[in-house]
Amino acid sequence: xxxxxxxxxxxxxxxxxxxxxxxxxxxxxxxxxxxxxxxxxxxxxxxxxxxxxxxxxxxxxxxxxxxxxxxxxxxxxxxxxxxxxxxxxxxxxxxxxxxxxxxxxxxxxxxxxxxxxxxxxxxxxxxxxxxxxxxxxxxxx
Ligand SMILES: [Zn+2]
Numbered sequence: 153x154x155x156x157x158x159x160x161x162x163x164x165x166x167x168x169x170x171x172x173x174x175x176x177x178x179x180x181x182x183x184x185x186x187x188x189x190x191x192x193x194x195x196x197x198x199x200x201x202x203x204x205x206x207x208x209x210x211x212x213x214x215x216x217x218x219x220x221x222x223x224x225x226x227x228x229x230x231x232x233x234x235x236x237x238x239x240x241x242x243x244x245x246x247x248x249x250x251x252x253x254x255x256x257x258x259x260x261x262x263x264x265x266x267x268x269x270x271x272x273x274x275x276x277x278x279x280x281x282x283x284x285x286x287x288x289x290x291x292x293x
Contacts, residue, residue, distance in 0.1 A: 156247055156248065156249070156250065157247070157248040157250075158245065158246070158247045158248075158258065159233070159245060159246055159247075160259040161245060161260070167243070169233060171243045172284040173234075173289065174234040174235070174242045175242065177232075178235070178242065179235050180271060181225065181228070181229060185222070186255075187226060188218055188221060188222050188225070189222075191218055192218050192219065192222070192271065195211050195214060195215050195218075196215060197205065198293050207212060230254065231253060231254060231255075232255065233246050233255045235255075236255065237252075237254040237255060237261055238254050238255035238256055238257070238264075239260050240260075241257060243256045244257035244258065244259065245257065246258070247261045248271070249291050250275070250291075251287075251291035252288070252291050257275055258293075259285075261292050262292075264284055264288070264289050264292040265289075265292040267289055268286075268289035268290055268292060268293050271284055271286070271289065
């Protein structure tokens with residue numbers, strides 16, 4: 153049973169501000185993502201959009217630098233509190249799952265926790281659980 157951090161806002165005004173801030177952050181990251189993609193394409197593709205075969209050393213270094221930023225941005229997005237890692241909604245109260253290092257909305261977290269306990273009961277009855285991702289569901293218990 154992991155420690156959990158839940159962030160709940162009850163005031164609708166604060167919820168609106170939170171949701172707007174999340175939207176601004178998501179939009180800013182999308183803009184950076186688009187800029188990165190076009191910078192990467194400017195180096196790696198020719199004017200007709202075909203992959204270039206003759207990239208020189210300095211271009212190769214720059215390409216790697218841009219791809220590193222892209223990777224970090226994906227990591228940042230995956231771990232963001234801006235949206236639930238399961239349902240991707242941005243207007244929810246979130247719970248941090250320490251095991252998975254991701255934020256999930258309260259509704260998804262409760263659903264996964266309930267599923268875990270249902271599966272535990274089935275397991276105790278000796279039922280076959282099939283392709284059940286226990287590690288994932290247990291992290292919500
Ligand atoms: Zn969710």
